[in-house]
Amino acid sequence: MTDSTALDDRLRLLSFATAEKRLDYLRVLRAFDHARTGYVVLLHAGDVADILARTDTGDVLTAAEIGPLLDQLHTWGVLERSYDGSRAATLAEYRNRHYVYQFGQVGYHAYRAVEDVVAARPDDASLSRLALPELLADLEGLAAANRAGDADLVHRKLVRLDAALNDLATRAAHFYLSLGDLVRTTDVTPEAFLAHKDALLAHMREFSSDLARYAPKLTAAIEAVERTGLDALLDRAADSDERVFLARADRRADRAARWAGLVHWFSADDGTAEVDRLRDGTMSAITAVLALLRRVTESRRTGVSRESQLRHLAGWFAAAPTEDAAHALFDATFGLGRPRHLSMAHPDAELIPDHRSWWDAPPVEIARTLAETGRAPAAGAPARVHRNDAGMRRLRERQLDAQRRRADAATALGDGGVDGRVLGPEETEVLLSLLDAALGARVPVTGRIRSTTGTEGATSLTLAPCEHSTVVRTHRGTLHLDKLAVTVTRRTGTRR
Template identity: 55%
Template structure:
């Protein structure tokens, strides 16, 4: 039993499936989307996806070519793919496809030796392909908030509480898993919806008709969603409390017991389902700053933003002046210029992007503005009128007034006197009590090290038996005398060992 448990623990530590892919391997999965023949790679992978949908997982090169011909007949805009074998080899090298050989296809010994290769999606490769397809198939109108999901969530919470009370592990597993997937989808829908609103606000100047055509449906959709969320939020919070009252630990154990993931240990399953339940509580529990409240606030803010955008677009179209019309008029002016000099003068007057004369002008106090502060956030530099108008620096008219910070000088002087007094006190303590037989404090240690620095710097190299060194500062003298053996001075920073020397401090 010990060997079996040890083997299972070592198997859990090894990477399996998609976890065996390193970071570089996962990034290489998307090489086909940026390669020179990216359209051919995409249609070839679509052929494998078509075969996968028809339960034909393994495809030979000839099978893939046949599926590609059918796709080309169904989609006239499909890219023309010639020889598929180099493409299959590249996809196998990038580990998007898994390559193996099927000996049953060989009709003779020569074909068997040539290894009749067949290909199929790897787990990570299929995810990379689906990610690319999701990006290519994304549409603006796909982003929407789901208000019809709240009744289902409420019903699932009541069913989860009943199943947990009855001890039905499989029903607990199904309901808890469904709640987790529904909440994940709702969060993704909300994120896509608010990103769509941001894109719509940025493109209203170039395409205001798109916004005006959908404004009523957009406002109605958000108002219905926020009304449903406000109506169901207290009911969902009550249902979460009712479900938690039936026993959270027992519910998590039931879900982990029915979980059929083979390569997860029981402890990992318990932790996974506990985090999923905590996510549900974080969404709907009746407390401050729940995810439901944040979603409600975000929707109300989005309604205000859409109304402000509608007001801005309406006023621009009513007055006939918008950014588009202004740029069109400016472009017409450039076309009407008779010479390049006139066009340059118009450009200078319109955009003011001529030679920047103040690019090298520093702040009066360079330490006032940190060097990492962006130009957009920092205070503007004060410029002389002569520099802006004529490009000449202003002349000096006598010496400038010296700026003195008396308060800062007084503070620094007081700090300096305080430090000198502390050093004198520590030096006097060293001279009176000596440096041996006790532990020197921080101030005495600093003074001792400073005295040793002076003494060793002034020491004349000579024989150890006759050479002594001394240094004086702060009214005391330190003398280093040669002795047999070594001496030790104990300080708060540690022990100072002197080999063949002994120090004495006198007044």
């Protein structure tokens, strides 16, 4: 069975909730659920009719009417069906085959899901403040049980912790969802909100205070449990887990994942613990309620509220003389304009032909001018060139001054040479540039490098092999040229 087929079979379990006789199907399934409380599992159509006659106040359903309902529920997979020949009193009844029905495993979950949706009340949302001390007590008991090696108690404590944490998270999510609806909706009356605002704010503040007080204790309790040996704890929990259809490795992996989730809730290493998010969400909810209280108070004092504003705006729409005036009022109120339709061809017509729908074609980049104004972008007039003559003059003077200093340094280097003197900054720069040019030209052709020359204007530098090394002293340090003779030459003379 593929994943899609299995998913389709599971979704078919909920077909009774949308069928034409959904209320009758729900009454029949409630009869099965009522029988489960008395430890009765298998029911015949007549048994269902008797239970409905005692417990249900709706229209009477006979066994003949209930039979097709049971068969359809069996077709959907909600009920399992088996044959019970012991009910046959005559041969004819035996040949007619009496069936008994019971909940399937996933069928019961489908029924309970529908019942939870039917029984859900949006006004019973609350934060589970009492779950925090229970979590702390269970963690302390878990540490003691793990130290004592009591595998059954370890398993029970982990199950309790998982159930308590799920209840805490579910209640918090439900509460803040309901609170968000309360803040956004216009159905609640100011009188109803003002009557419950004190209890609502006190409830959230107490929960936030308990959360701040218990969070460090819970983190310390989790660390105490892990110090007793996490691997041993998971092994003991897997050994006492009674889910026989799961292998031991799977049971241990499931408990390890649940414990990791518990640790992440209260003591995440990266600073994103869920308890911190829950505390921040509580403070944000208190701020939202106070803002709503301020709006309600102002509306009661001034007589202007969101509802009155919307009613006044609706009167303007109703009194608009023409449809164009109503559209103009809509645009001015909500800031929404008509959609702008663009038409353009893709540069690669073979990749995206013109007849291809925009729903299927990949997006095309368009110019901002076209998107904002609907007009194609144009090159326009060339922009004015701004000249900075003063800046250019200063740069030119700086360039000429640098060239003069470099020429003077080259002349001084050619006149004084490199022996028995310390070269200044400009002379050192000229020498290094000449060495770079000379060394770059030292390409062996016949196996021996005779001499190379680098030039700097009227000054030239020649490198020739020799038996000793040349030492050049500069203001930045001493330069050693191994087995090379350096000769600096000017047009008017030569210096070594």
